[in-house]
Amino acid sequence: MTDTGHTERSCGQSCRWGGTGGRSGTRQAPASAPTPRRPQPSRTRHAPASTPLHPGAWWLWALSLGTAATRTTNPLLLTLLIATSAYVVATCRQNAPWSRSYNTFLKLALAVIALRFAFAVLLGSPIPGTHTVVTLPEVPLPDWAQGIRLGGRVHAEALVFAFYDGLRLATLLICVGAANSLANPTRLLKCLPGALYEMGVAVVVALTFAPNLIADVQRLRAARRLRGRPDRGFKGLLQVALPVLEGALERSVALAAAMDARGYGRTADVPPAVRRTTSALTLGGLLGVCAGTYGVLTAEGGTYGLPVLLLGLTAALVGLRLGGRRAVRTRYRPDPWDLRAWLVTGSGVAVTALMFLAEAENPAALEPSVIPLTAPTLPLWPAAAILLALLPAFVAPAKASPKPSPKPTKEPS
Template sequence: MHPASWVGWVLAVMVAALATTNPFYLAVILLAVVLVAVLAPREGPGVISFRALAVFGVVMFALSLGIAAINGSYGDHILFTIPGPEVPRWLGGLRLGGPVSAEGLAGAAIRGLAILCILFAYGVFNGAVSPHRVLRSTPAALFQASLVVTVGLTLLPSSVEDLRRVREMRALRGAPGGWRELPALVVPAIVGGLERSLRLAEAMEARGYGASPPLALAPRLAAAASAPLLIAAAWLWFYETGWRPLAALLAFAAAALLWWWWRAASRARAVSRFDREPLPAAERAGLLVAAASALGLLALRLTGRGALTYNPFAGLPLPGFEPLPALLAAALAWPAVLLIARPAPARGAAERDSRLAAEPAP
């Protein structure tokens, strides 16, 4: 699949996961992401990085539940009580221990599900798309940002690969294992990943990837002014319902300023590509589906429809479930349809490509 398709899918999953607090819809989004993760192509470091992110997401989910239990929670359904010290009230409601309610654990689980969906989607993207393809497909206006993203995408796979290599070398030398030896594994892996990313950044800088003429002052000021306009528009829309027309006007002005900066930044840098990777029509349709799904869930959240919001502290009621939001959440699995329909490469061609990739350059 084209890198733009994967980027659009990840952004749609992120918007959908943050637009709802209903555990049923979050579960549908997570199942869609897992289905795409099973069918997405991953080779070498991509498999290892996806596993690392998956483990990290599960750990974050468990950590959110643990923090909710340690801090205690309010609610009518008390499950158990954790002994803890008395905390003064002037500390702003901080609690250490105390009664743990089912409402508090449900709220922590909902937050953990949203984080899990985003981390799984990013893991699929990191394993299925090469950073160099992302750099080639980036528009000229975002070229500088794409350099940073490319270096960042190479950090996790290289660190995981270094961790596996250090672990194998320590095992061959008869070094003891266990949690006490974890710093001896993690520190060399992180240092090696950082050094590899820095070497990549230096090589790209030496080849002129970061050289670009400075942008004019007016477009830079327009881009800087768009951020406070968007913040003011969001504040007026959510907290001052009588000023929503002004909020819409400010959001339109911010979008116009961003479009002006985008046009000026695209013209300031001339980019030549020897081989343009086309975006197939099926993937364009998939991007439209992803945009419709994310915008549809966001519109339902802003209008208060579709039972997208769920408050477990209101007596722990059963979350609502409606067909339209569920279909919009399930539509995020559209890459799985393309991956199933895509013909598998021939065995001889795959072996030839892997053999040519393994041969050293002259």
């Protein structure tokens, strides 16, 4: 393995830039010079140490868990799902800004449960009940609001039902949060096909726009103190809105200039015929997809729906593939879809499949009855199935961070 960058690094400056001859060579014919003595192996060799898992694998794993969560309202199973995902997040997430989003999603999930409770208490619930917990004063509503109730009796059954329901939604949210904190969302966009790449960059830039905007608002609101104005309140927010937007616009223009100067949007020359075919295929394909979906969803379109949908999908995909020819881009170290990715995805999909199976076999265990109120029991083998989702914690644990760096910004520059 004398041909990896690592060995080269150790041999000092003179031979590091020994490639200078190759430099002028690559300058003229950049894409055509994949040096033959440089095969690909170095990547897989230290894959466990340095390359993160394919982001798609994390998303599939997390979305599978989310799907599994929709199959049950058993709070024990849902809690187990949350615990499983939390354990995996705790062991596998990297120390990076996007990893901190998990806490935000946890808070959001709690808010969802609280909101669901609040609705059940205030607006009542379609669930009839016999165990009255508390009786709230009922607000009399006019005739036209019939069917809506404000206040009144609150039944234990309704509360339990609301809790189960809220918990299911919360689990779904937490699974999305897990995906977010395990896989860098921008790396996921890197996996887009070439034709969609520029759109992907636009999305990434838009995604960073929001956090920047929030940071700006916070900074400017704080700066209001320096003018002797209170830094809280809605009015303060309004007054900084214009400067914040102006600043954001300026930054966007600066970024656009930088991206342009760095070659964003370079296209290869393709014959006009290919270009026209691409447009026709993509447009026609998308139309086909629309018509086909309509056909599948409506009763009359049973015969033509599916074929048209498939045809449209194929045309659109071919169009995308052709469109990729216009893009000259290449990928730097694309995340390999390796064995670990298969294992992680597989564990997630297995959980979902087993949950569907369990639902078919014994629906009662997955949806504990609310009327009459019974204590939920833990169905043994669905619970064991959920534990399969722990596999990533052993397959793809986070590497020990190079520095535990308690103060990352304090390094000497």
